[in-house]
Amino acid sequence: MDKKITIYDLAKVLNVSPATISRALNDHPSISFSTKKRIVSYAQSSGYRINKFAANLSKQKSNTIGVIVPKLNSPFMSAALSGIEKIANEHNYNLIISQSLESEQKEKLNAKTLYDSGVDALMVSLAHETANYEHFDIFREQKIPLLFFDRVDYLPNCPTILIDNKQAGFDATEHLILQGCKNILHVSGYLKRNVYSDRFNGFKDALHKHKIEFNPYNLFETDLDPQKIDFVMDHIKNAKESFDGIFFANDAMAVACIQTLLKEGVRIPEDIKIIGFNNNPVSEIIQPNLSTVNYPGYELGVLAGQSIISHLKGNINIQSAESILLKHKLIVRTSSLKNNVK
Amino acid sequence: MDKKITIYDLAKVLNVSPATISRALNDHPSISFSTKKRIVSYAQSSGYRINKFAANLSKQKSNTIGVIVPKLNSPFMSAALSGIEKIANEHNYNLIISQSLESEQKEKLNAKTLYDSGVDALMVSLAHETANYEHFDIFREQKIPLLFFDRVDYLPNCPTILIDNKQAGFDATEHLILQGCKNILHVSGYLKRNVYSDRFNGFKDALHKHKIEFNPYNLFETDLDPQKIDFVMDHIKNAKESFDGIFFANDAMAVACIQTLLKEGVRIPEDIKIIGFNNNPVSEIIQPNLSTVNYPGYELGVLAGQSIISHLKGNINIQSAESILLKHKLIVRTSSLKNNVK
DNA sequence: TTGAAAGCGCTAACAG
DNA sequence: CTGTTAGCGCTTTCAA
Numbered sequence: 001m002d003k004k005i006t007i008y009d010l011a012k013v014l015n016v017s018p019a020t021i022s023r024a025l026n027d028h029p030s031i032s033f034s035t036k037k038r039i040v041s042y043a044q045s046s047g048y049r050i051n052k053f054a055a056n057l058s059k060q061k062s063n064t065i066g067v068i069v070p071k072l073n074s075p076f077m078s079a080a081l082s083g084i085e086k087i088a089n090e091h092n093y094n095l096i097i098s099q100s101l102e103s104e105q106k107e108k109l110n111a112k113t114l115y116d117s118g119v120d121a122l123m124v125s126l127a128h129e130t131a132n133y134e135h136f137d138i139f140r141e142q143k144i145p146l147l148f149f150d151r152v153d154y155l156p157n158c159p160t161i162l163i164d165n166k167q168a169g170f171d172a173t174e175h176l177i178l179q180g181c182k183n184i185l186h187v188s189g190y191l192k193r194n195v196y197s198d199r200f201n202g203f204k205d206a207l208h209k210h211k212i213e214f215n216p217y218n219l220f221e222t223d224l225d226p227q228k229i230d231f232v233m234d235h236i237k238n239a240k241e242s243f244d245g246i247f248f249a250n251d252a253m254a255v256a257c258i259q260t261l262l263k264e265g266v267r268i269p270e271d272i273k274i275i276g277f278n279n280n281p282v283s284e285i286i287q288p289n290l291s292t293v294n295y296p297g298y299e300l301g302v303l304a305g306q307s308i309i310s311h312l313k314g315n316i317n318i319q320s321a322e323s324i325l326l327k328h329k330l331i332v333r334t335s336s337l338k339n340n341v342k
Numbered sequence: 343m344d345k346k347i348t349i350y351d352l353a354k355v356l357n358v359s360p361a362t363i364s365r366a367l368n369d370h371p372s373i374s375f376s377t378k379k380r381i382v383s384y385a386q387s388s389g390y391r392i393n394k395f396a397a398n399l400s401k402q403k404s405n406t407i408g409v410i411v412p413k414l415n416s417p418f419m420s421a422a423l424s425g426i427e428k429i430a431n432e433h434n435y436n437l438i439i440s441q442s443l444e445s446e447q448k449e450k451l452n453a454k455t456l457y458d459s460g461v462d463a464l465m466v467s468l469a470h471e472t473a474n475y476e477h478f479d480i481f482r483e484q485k486i487p488l489l490f491f492d493r494v495d496y497l498p499n500c501p502t503i504l505i506d507n508k509q510a511g512f513d514a515t516e517h518l519i520l521q522g523c524k525n526i527l528h529v530s531g532y533l534k535r536n537v538y539s540d541r542f543n544g545f546k547d548a549l550h551k552h553k554i555e556f557n558p559y560n561l562f563e564t565d566l567d568p569q570k571i572d573f574v575m576d577h578i579k580n581a582k583e584s585f586d587g588i589f590f591a592n593d594a595m596a597v598a599c600i601q602t603l604l605k606e607g608v609r610i611p612e613d614i615k616i617i618g619f620n621n622n623p624v625s626e627i628i629q630p631n632l633s634t635v636n637y638p639g640y641e642l643g644v645l646a647g648q649s650i651i652s653h654l655k656g657n658i659n660i661q662s663a664e665s666i667l668l669k670h671k672l673i674v675r676t677s678s679l680k681n682n683v684k
Numbered sequence: 685t686t687g688a689a690a691g692c693g694c695t696a697a698c699a700g
Numbered sequence: 701c702t703g704t705t706a707g708c709g710c711t712t713t714c715a716a
Contacts, residue, residue: 004484049454049458051399051458051460052458052459052460053395053398053399053404053460056398056399057393057395057396057398057399060395062395064459071424072414072423073417073420073421073423073424073639073640074420075415075417078415078419081414081415081420082413082414082415082441085440086441086443089440089441089448089452094440094456094459095438095439096406096436096437096438096439097423097427097437097439098427098431098436098437099427099428099431101428106431110431112391113434113436114436115391116392117394117406117436118395138391255627259627282623282624282627285597285601285624285627286627287629298415
C-alpha cells in the first residue's frame with residue numbers, strides 16, 4: 001500500500017481495460033451494473049484514490065473555484081467566505097482563497113496564479129486600490145466565469161452580488177435626518193469603490209430630498225482603519241459648525257469614534273447621533289448600542305456560491321450577466337435615537 | 343490568442359525543443375543565458391501561460407496547501423487563516439480552505455478531497471466531534487506533511503502549533519483567585535478537545551494550588567455557542583453556593599453572560615468576577631471591559647505557515663516533529679477586578 | 685548546452 | 701457494454 005495505485009493496476013487485476021475502470025468510477029451510464037459494482041467495490045477495498053492531476057489535465061477542468069478578497073479576517077468577509085465554502089463544498093468544488101491585502105498589484109498576481117492553477121471560476125471582491133481590470137481579461141477570453149461580490153465593478157457579462165448600497169446609504173442618512181440631525185458628517189471609505197461611492201450618493205440624495213445643503217466638509221474620505229480614528233476626530237473638532245450626526249461607512253470606525261467621543265464627554269446620541277454600517281457583532285455590544293445597516297455576509301456568500309455553480313453547471317446562460325441585490329436592513333438602536341429611552 | 347499556447351508552440355517558433363523551453367522557463371541552470379532570455383521574453387510577449395495540470399501531473403506535486411478548520415468565520419480563525427494565507431502566498435503556494443463545521447464526518451470527507459486534490463501539505467484544526475484520526479493516515483503513509491494548529495492532537499511526527507492552554511487556564515483562574523474569588527465556575531468547551539481540557543486542567547491546578555476544593559458543579563461543559571447562554575444561566579442560578587467568579591473558555595460566551603447578568607441586576611465585577619479567553623475584539627468594547635487571555639491568531643497562522651513551508655522546502659527534518667508553543671498573555675480589564683475603579 | 689523520447693494517470697472518441 | 705488508442709502539456713532521463 002505504499003506506491004500509489006492507478007487505474008491500470010485495477011484493470012490488470014480485474015481483467016478489464018483502464019477505460020472501463022475509469023467509466024465505472026465515474027458512474028458512466030454505459031457500464032453494466034454488475035461490473036460497475038465489482039470495480040467500485042474493489043477500488044474501495046484496494047485503497048485506490050484518483051489522481052486529480054491526471055484527470056484535470058485530461059478534462060481541462062479542476063473543480064476548483066478561485067476567490068480573491070481584500071482581507072479575509074473581517075467579520076463581514078469571513079462570513080461571506082464561510083457561505084461560499086459551504087456551497088462549494090456541497091457541490092464538490094474546492095476553494096482556493098487568496099488575499100489582495102488591498103493592493104492592486106497583489107490582486108493582479110493572485111489573479112494570474114489562480115488562472116494558472118486552472119480554476120473553473122473566479123470570484124472577486126476588489127481591493128481598495130484597484131483601478132484597472134486587465135488582469136481579468138484572460139478569464140473572460142477563456143470564458144471562465146467571473147463574478148464580483150460586495151466590492152464590485154460592472155464589466156460586461158460579469159454577475160455582481162451585493163446590496164443596494166445607495167439605497168442603504170439613503171436610508172441611514174434619512175434616519176438621522178428624521179431624528180433631527182441637520183449637519184451630518186459622512187465618514188466614507190475610498191470613493192473609488194462602488195460600495196462607498198454608492199453609500200455616499202445615497203447620503204447626498206437624502207440630504208437633497210430633505211433640503212439640507214451638502215458641503216465638502218460633510219464628507220470625510222478614509223481607509224476605514226479604526227486605528228486612524230484621530231484623523232476623523234480632528235475633522236470633527238475642526239468643523240465650523242459642529243456636526244450633530246455622523247454616518248460611518250463601517251461599524252468598526254463608528255465604534256472607535258463612539259469610544260473616543262464618550263471619553264471626551266460628548267453624549268451619544270444627545271449631542272451627536274451615530275449610525276454605522278455592516279451590523280458587525282460589536283455594534284450590539286457597545287454602549288450605546290450602535291444603529292447600523294445589516295449587510296448579510298453569510299447569505300451573500302451562499303448566493304454568490306450558488307450563482308457561480310449554476311453557471312458552471314450550465315443552468316444559467318452565461319451570456320446574460322445577472323446582478324443580484326440582497327436586501328439590506330436599517331437597524332435602529334440607541335446611538336441614533338432622538339428620544340433616548342434608557 | 344484564443345486557443346491556449348503550449349510549450350510546443352513556443353518550441354516551433356523559436357526553433358528549439360520543448361524540453362529547452364521547459365528548462366528555460368523553470369530557470370534550469372544548464373541553459374545558456376542567451377537562449378533563456380530569448381525564450382522567457384518571447385513566452386511573455388506571446389501570452390504563454392503554464393498549464394499547471396500538466397506540470398503537476400509530471401512532478402506529482404501541486405504547490406498547494408490544504409487547510410481544514412472547524413469554521414472560518416470566527417475572529418480567531420479568520421485571523422489565523424489570514425496569517426497562513428499571507429505566508430503561503432509569499433512562497434507561491436495556493437491555499438485550499440475547507441470547513442468541517444465541527445462535524446467529524448465532514449472533516450473526513452474534506453481530508454479525502456484534499457488528498458485527492460494532491461495537496462503538498464495539510465494543516466488541520468480539529469472539529470469538536472473528531473474522535474479518531476484514521477482519515478489522516480493516508481497523508482502520513484504518503485509522507486505528506488501534516489500539521490495541527492489550535493485544536494490539536496498529538497500524532498507521531500505531526501507538528502502542533504498552539505499556546506500553552508493549561509498554563510493559560512491556570513493564569514486566568516489564579517487571577518480570579520487573587521482577586522478574591524472562592525467559588526469559581528469554569529464554562530468549558532467540549533473536553534475532548536485539547537484546548538478545552540488543557541484549560542480545564544489549568545483551572546483545576548490553580549484551585550488546587552490555592553487549596554480550593556473542586557466540585558463537579560464548578561465545571562460546565564458546553565459547545566460555546568453564545569445562543570445557548572440560557573443553559574449557563576440556569577447552571578449559575580441553580581448553584582447551591584452562588585459563584586463569585588466565572589472563567590469562560592471563550593469571550594463570545596463570556597460577553598453573552600455579562601449582558602444577561604447585567605440585565606438581571608447582577609453587578610460585575612462586584613458580585614461576580616468574569617474572565618474570558620481569546621481576546622476577541624468585543625472584549626474591549628463591552629462594559630465592563632472583559633478580562634481575557636490573548637491568543638494571537640494571526641501570529642499563529644504565520645508561524646504555522648512558515649513551519650509547513652520549511653518542511654516542504656526540506657529545511658527541517660520532517661522526522662523530528664516539533665511543537666511550537668506561542669506566548670499567551672493575561673489581559674486584565676475591569677470585569678475581574680477586586681477594587682473596581684470606575 | 686540541447687534534443688529525443690518516455691512517461692505522469694486519466695479521459696474520451698471511435699470502433700467493435 | 702467494453703476495448704483500443706490517442707491525446708492532455710509538462711518534466712526529466714539519457715544520449716548526443
